[in-house]
Amino acid sequence: MKEKYLFVPPKPRFTNKVIDKKELKRLMAWAFSNYGTGRASYMADRLKELGFHYATRAGISLSVEDLRVPPTKRSLINRTNEAIQLTEEQYERGEITAIERFQRVIDTWNNASEELKTEVIKYFKETDPLNPIYIMAFSGARGNISQVRQLVGMRGLMADPQGQIIDLPIKSNFREGLTVTDYIISSYGARKGLVDTALRTADSGYLTRRLVDVAQDIIIREIDCGTQRNITIKDMVANNQVLIPIGNRLVGRVLFETLYYPHDGGVIAHINQDLDHETSKIIVDAGIKSVSVRSPLTCDSARSVCQFCYGWNLAHGSLVDLGEAVGIIAAQSIGEPGTQLTMRTFHTGGVFTGELAEQIKAPFSGIIRLPKNIKSRLIRTRHGQEAVVLETSYKLSLYDYTLKEEKIEFTQGTILFINDNEQFRKGQIIGEISTKTNLITERATKDLLTESSGEVFFSDLTSEERVDRQGNITTKTSKGGLVWILSGEVHNLPQSAQLEIKEGDEISENTILATTHITSDYGGIVRFDKKLKFNELNEIQIVTSSVFIKDALVKNEYENDETNSSFFLNFSNGNTFLMLCSPGNKVNNGQIIGELVDTKYQTKTGGFIKYKDHPNNFQGKHRLLWISEETHEIKKDISLLMVENNTYVESGSEIIKDIKTENAGYLKVIEENGIVEKIIIKVGKILKTNKEIEISSEIIETGEEICEGITAEYPCLLEKIDEGILIRPADEYYINKEQFQIETEHSLNGNQSIGINLTQHLLFKEGEKIESIDGIDLVKTYLTVDISSDQIHGSADIEFLETDSKGEYKLQIAIIENLQIKQDAFSEDSKQQIKTDFCVEDGQEILSGALVAQTSLISKSKGRIENITESGQSGRKILILREIDQETINLNGETPQVSEGELVRYGDQIAANIVAKESGKIVALDEDKIRIRTAHPYLVSSGAILQTKNKDLVQMGDTLAILVFERSKTGDIVQGLPRIEEILEARRPKEACKLAQRPGKIKVWYDSEENYHVEILETDNNVNEYIINSTQKVIVSNGENILLAEAITDGAPNPHEMLSLYFNFYINVLGIYEAAKLSLQKVQTYLVNEVQNVYQSQNVDISDKHVEVIVRQMTSKVRVEDGGDTTLLPGELVELQQIENINEAMLLTRGIPATYSPVLLGITKSSLNTDSFISAASFQETTRVLTEAAIEGKADWLRGLKENVIIGRLIPAGTGFNSYSEISKINRNEKKASDGYYFENKNSDSQVVRFTVDENTGYFQDDAKVQ
Incomplete structure (x- = not known):
């Protein structure tokens, strides 16, 4: 029975503001908290009527005309295209690598898209503030900025199904209409969105079910547990941004200790006072950065939470009632917004969007002055620009043209893009602060492919060879440089080809460069495919040996028998064979090709066989x-x-x-x-x-x-x-014994490499019983093929030769040598012209080794044979230097500024007023003209793996090098629901980061194999060394101090490892119970913050206390290591409080206490390990849970809601909460509590009541009213 004192609500103030969604929210919250439900709902009703009234009067509707595209869009797109053009030119000149070009293109378009977005807002605000679209989106009624941007700005960059960003942006918007390409690119994202939503609903529902199951038995059972522990509340910060300010986190909490003003020591709020919005605001205004409060995490109530540790019931804005099922409320509060979270794993595809680096733009045009002794180092940015990184923080002076000075703070690690005394214009990016986020990076590779064929030439490139353990040699660049491809026509030749030219030869069109010969290994009769034209032939057959049966014909059907086979071989003596093969089949030595159709050896029924020759043995x-x-x-x-x-x-x-x-x-x-x-x-x-x-x-x-x-x-x-x-x-x-003879005839001068034999097979062993009613064949006669062993092919072809009668064929078996006329012996390149000459005719008989055909490679172009290389496995290559590979530049009487053999890049100055129109190598220098052999330079960064050598000849599309670079790991920065699930199920991350096992000072160094060594010098001068391989990124720096269980490398921490590190550290300085409590509390704080981070990133607000209730359930158990003299078994999971009570009893009886270690259970495991087996069985694995409970002889005390619902009893929450049974506990706590005062605060004038419990009645009574 809780007494409340009414207070006068504050008078409404007149507010003159535009009321949008946010303001409306605030207004309703104010009405609700000050005037209660009834008045607030009446007000909501009136607001609704007002809204509808004016909506009908205003008649706001959307039309295509309202979609106003800002006129500045065209110039912005043009500017961006120019920037992209510049990037392409720099790439052409070999000033940036392929990766830097991609990165720069992506970022340029991203920035353009952002700029257009601000332009859209500005345009609406300035020219058309009553635009229906503008009103709709910015009042918060429907739609958001990104959608408006797509309607009237530009859609921007899209990702492909793999999550890689496509570097072709959608420049148009929906108002202007999409091109076909735009439409196709857009559909990737659209499909992803639909699939996402479908999966999300199911996942979110299941999450809610698990949460309800884990927390359903948490009920407010007492007023004060009298705990001596608390948690500290500060601003929740992630990536240098305040996600939840301290003021918001304090509302509805109960203070752990009295709070005083820092400046004069006056009381702000008393111990055990619940904080409302006003008090929280006072605390924030007083500049207090951290406050100790009660929390469900530190509540000492057994299997429940007390009123004070829980604080407000957020629905009423007052202390929670006894018997409130706060576990279920917490579960629903976390599960319900699940559908709003995206499922999408955060794919950036190696692309850092503008958000990861904060850009510093010049506030005006002017000049910069840097201090003389500035500490900085040169770096190359991800866009391939040269820049400096500040090693300490500085205030740098910027002067405008009137020499007015403005100082801007540049923090340590800022990248500065302009040098001392350099001019800049307004809005120019002069620096970039890279936010040190928990981005996981990985080493990725990209193949650098050549866009033209020619000769490889290395310039300023230093490389080294490395041999790995398997003996493979890789060539890596130790210092970046240029790989030039000097153009020319490259032809690949097989090893067998004969060259018809030599280096330095001048050739004209149709010159034969090389030939290959095709010869027959065995000789025989030549056979062409009659269906093909002469120039379409790609195979010649040589029949090396064949045999055909004289006195037999193959027919297509057999009149008397309805078998499935379509061919029968009829002999003139009346014997018929069923053919077991078809024309075109390949047969091997000994293979059966036919079976005699014969009833002579057929029995009438089953039985068994005996072999016994007749005593008088007839002949044969x-x-x-x-x-x-x-x-x-x-x-x-x-x-x-x-x-x-x-x-x-x-x-x-x-x-x-x-x-x-x-x-x-x-x-x-x-x-x-x-x-x-x-x-x-x-x-x-x-x-x-x-x-x-x-x-x-x-x-x-x-x-x-x-x-x-x-x-x-x-x-x-x-x-x-x-x-x-x-x-x-x-x-x-x-x-x-003597069957009839088969007469055969061999082709080709009596070559008897192949024959046809007749064989008889007995199908059963003597005495073998055949259980059957029908008869069986005892003996079968087969036709078999006999190929002599000197034939390398070992197989022959079945052929049916046509005769004069229709449907009758002669059976021939031939050994055929197939000779492929390889047109592609040279290459599939369309540049090459290939001609094949046949040296034989159809039906001609040739000897072994005879030349059958000759293929020639013919040059299509005129030029000079520049180079012929032998390149191991792939054969030889020829390089032809053609006219089109060279360019002549007239000097017009100017003096050349280059020398012969020099490499020049596109845009370089060759002579006064003359620039190179293409990159290349100067091959000839005359008095009035220069000849350049065109070339393409590619910049290769250091650490790249080279796939070619200097002077190699390459074809278009060959890989020159594999560029190695760092990118943010795709798909591993899991966001939204999957991440919430990962945290609440306490899963071990795939690639967890390394955690410091003890606190200390850091020292980082490299070894020869590119591994990092991190040494931590602990306070007791012990040194702990961690070896980190090159795939992980170290995120600490030399001289830095590191805390216990803090991350050394990037990646998500493993909460289980974190818990054991804390426990192992604290057990050395504290008792086992305190160590377990403290280590669990550390992990609890981490889990609560992680869950909040995810929800906040999606702009979903959930009160901390809900997350705390769930996390409390995950971290309430310990695993018994050694039972001591207790009845506990090793490996058993027990509540921490319970095992501590058992151990206290052990100390009284002088027994050995149990030892244990804290464990972190995911919500599913937690639900299955709950005390109530009825609840666990109704969740998952029913049979296992019930069987184990039966074997252990468990009793269910029916404490939670779920087990009571299943049994059909009154649930122990709400009106079913029996406060009488709890009274004695409350009474004990009453005497324990610090000074007996319990406050229920409403505003500064409110009264405070002290309650005690009447011994006789068991009811609360108020002792005194204290002002």
């Missing part, structure tokens, strides 16, 4: 004996069986429904577990006899005695059965 025949056995696969219940096992059945008997026997014989049933698996019928007759008969596994021949008085009428096999003996007949099959 082998005998096979086949014992028939019918097998039926059944798989049905035994009750369905219609016959008995081990009985004789007649042919056609029904043995099971719809299954009849094919043969008469002895039936055997194979069953398992009441299921009939198989039924076997052994074909034969039963001989009933009582005589002892010797049964052997051998075949009994015709006429041999089976037993006394009985002889075999046919070959058979005997088997003993219950009723006597089963005589199983054996069918005889004879195989001719």
Whole structure:
């Protein structure tokens, strides 16, 4: 029961201002906080009516005419184009590298776009302040500056799908309309935006669910926990910008200690007083930079937060009520703005936009004076400009033309673009302050490709060779310089080509430069492709050997058989083979090409085979004996069986429904577990006899005695059965050893490298059982190919030769040598003219080694053979110097200022009033004219990897060097939702930065392998060394002091590592509980600031306390290292407060306390490790959570909201919060509290009430009213 004292709200003041969105917000907030909900909502209603009333009167609408493009746009675009042109010229002259050119182009367009934006605003303000678009965007109703800029300014630069910026800007806006190119480039970004939104909604919802789950059991359960710990609140600063000022952070907080004015010691606010807007403003005005306040992070309430540590309920602007579910409010406050955050990973594609460096522009035109002893060093900027970096801070003097002086502060690290006594004009960029941001940079490379062919020439370039561990040699530039390409026509020649010219030769058009010869390795008959014209031939076939079958024809179909194969080989003797290959197929030695269609060796049913030649052995025949056995696969219940096992059945008997026997014989049933698996019928007759008969596994021949008085009428096999003996007949099959002969004919003077053989294959082993009802083939006859081993190809082609009858072909198998006429033996370059001459005709027979064709490379242009190089693997190259590669300049009687052999750049002065129109090398100097061989210079920065050598010949598009440069890492500066998730799930960053393990002073040095060594000299004179490889960037400098767990390199810190560093440091000076508390508090502060950074970067305001409630849940647990004498097990996760209570009990009983270390859990892990297994199971991994809880015999105390909802009880929050059960706790704390005063402040005149609890009733009563 909390008493409140009303106070008189301040009188409304008359305000004469333009009310836009911001002012409206402020107005409503003022009404709400001073007059309460009712009046504020009434006022909102009236404002709405006012708005609609005037909207209908004003009739604001948008038309195309309202889109006013500023007239200055054209001149701005022209200026920018000139700047780009200048950049291109500098690149042409080799003054800047390809990377610097790209960077400069991007920045030039970015600046133009920004300038146009300010111009748009200025134009609207000055010429058309009532423009509907202007009113709409700047009142905050809809749209923002960047959208207006796209409508009437220019769309600017866009990124491609990989996130790399395209250096072609969209110069037009939507008012003027986009070109096709603009439209295509725009659609990249548009698609990205749509996909982004779709993914964002889902991600944001899931984040909210996890947050609610982790914090749902945090309820305000008591008034004051009596904690002795606090947090310090300051301005939240990132990148030298104040994100949240201290005044905003203090509102709704409760003071930890009384606050005094710094100048006179007067009281600003008392201990435990909650701060409203007025008090916060007084604190800020008093110049206080940091304030100690209570916070959910430091609250000592078990599994909850107390009123004082939480502070205001921000919805009411007064202290939070008991029983408020602040955990869920916190979760929703953080999750809800999730959809507003972009998902986009921040791709800059190696481009630093203007925001990363703050530019200093000249305030007027004039001259600069630098001090004599200025400490600075020369650098080359990312735009390739020479500039100086100030090593200390200076105030520099700028004078205008009336010699009026103005001093400007230049901080340390500022880049200065102008020299002493140099003139500048108003608005010129004279310096740049690079903001030391936490940008992660990486080493990137870019290939430098040549735009023309010619000869490589190095100028002022020093390089060194390095051999790595694998023995690979790389050439790196140690000092940057120029790589010149002296122009000329370059031809690549294969190693096999024969040169027809030599160095220094003068050549005319159509001169043959080189030839290659194509010869046959084996000889044979030449065959051309008849379908192609002579000049289209790119392959000649030489048939080196072939064979065809004389007395057989291939037909396209076989009348009697419906097989799928379309070709059959019919012999004149009536035999037919099914072809297993088609024309054009390649066949190898021993491959089967046909199978005899034959029923001679087909059995009627399954069974097994015996091999036994006839005793009288007919000449040249082998005998096979086949014992028939019918097998039926059944798989049905035994009750369905219609016959008995081990009985004789007649042919056609029904043995099971719809299954009849094919043969008469002895039936055997194979069953398992009441299921009939198989039924076997052994074909034969039963001989009933009582005589002892010797049964052997051998075949009994015709006429041999089976037993006394009985002889075999046919070959058979005997088997003993219950009723006597089963005589199983054996069918005889004879195989001719000598099959019919195949008559073949060889082409080419009896070359018998290839033949066709007939082979017979027995398909089964002796005694092998074939379980089947249908018959099988015992023997198959095949046609096989026989290629002799001296043939290098090892394969042949199947060919069907046409005959006079339609649909009938002769079968030929030929070994063919394919000779490629390589037109591209020289190169695919269109500059080259290639001519091929054939030295053979179709059908001609040639010997091995004969010349088949000759390909010649013909020069298209006239010139001189300047250079012929041998270049290892790739063969030789020829350089032809043509007329168009040279330029003659008339001197008009002037004296030349250059000498022969000198390299001149585009724009250089050659003689008085004469400049070079192209870069090049002076090759001849006469009295009145100069001849220049044109060339292209490329600037290569130091550290680049060279891909060519001096004097090499290169083709257009070849890589000259790989430029190495630093760029901000793409995709790793994760923003928005993914970053929030990364922080709250406590993920380890992919490329974490190195953290200082102890505080101390820094010393940085390099080693030979480009690794950094950072040494930290600690306070106890210990030296800690960190070796950092070249991929990471060191962000500390010599002599700097570094704090514990501060970053040494760039990248995101790993919060887990941070926690362990703090803990390991503090454990040496504090007790384990204090060390754990303090190290967790450090990490808590880091996490809160990180989350706020992300939200602030997207202009979303969230109160710190919400983030603190969530972070408190992530950092409340410790991992047991050693249980000591407690019941805890190593590796168990326990609340820090709980383990401390257990350890205190251990000290009383003189047992060994447990040791532990603090852990940081992500929100998902936190939810799964909560005390309530019902809550954890309803979140994720239900089975695992419930199983583990059951095995451990856990009890759920139903403290949170979720578990009570699931069980169906009243939730312990709001009206269901039972304050009576908490009273005894509150009473204890009452006596502990510092001086018993609890303040609820509303304004300076408000009353303060002291509450105590009546022992008898348990209700609050106010003891006294204190003014």
